[in-house]
Amino acid sequence: MGPKIAEKCGICHDNDAKYKCPKCGIKYCSLTCYKDEARHKDPVDSTDQKEEQIGKNEKPANSAKPPQLASPEYSKIYTETPEIQELLKYNTVKFHLSKVHRILSSEVADPNESNMNNEMKRQLAVDYLNTLRYGGIHYNEAIEEFCQLSLSKLNNPDQSNA
Structure with missing residues (x-):
């Protein structure tokens, strides 16, 4: 096997990625790229995945229900x-x-x-x-x-x- 090819930074796309964002999982090369929040991927949570599976026009049955409050x-x-x-x-x-x-x-x-x-x-x-x-x-x-x-x-x- 040959040497492992380094993956490029998912933010600047110039340097080799050294780190992985704990929030969205994108690989980045430096603190500057880490702090560039506009270019980070939005993490997809389970609610978003469920809504995608249901379809754009439909919502889960409980999505409009307000939370149960004390009074x-x-x-x-x-x-x-x-x-x-x-x-x-x-x-x-x-x-x-x-x-x-x-x-x-x-x-x-x-x-x-x-x-x-x-x-x-x-x-x-x-x-x-x-x-x-x-x-x-x-x-x-x-x-x-x-x-x-x-x-x-x-x-x-x-x-x-x-």
Whole structure:
């Protein structure tokens, strides 16, 4: 067998590929090519594959069904606020909201540890969100927008989408 022929970079197509992107699997040669997000392939997840198999005009039966939320009030806010629906597509928003959920629903398993009461959990969750909001040490614009939209909808449920 002869020497192995190196595959070319899938981004610049000039140099030999040395690495493989963990997100999309494209092979690339350098940090510059790795950071060129516009040229990376969009990873195809299982939902996209199912939709392709079903056809362009058909959707899976459960695709239009909104997620099950804790109350009808929250469900109404979600279905009537496309901005919130869009923000919930961001991984950073989902990640931080899941952390808040874990804080609020956590129970200490160690019997020697004192369990936090609900008020302490709420305060910890608020403190965590405040580090992500405007002026916080870990400011996150998407979380700030999500909090502002959610608070305005909860405080003014009759407010229109305009």
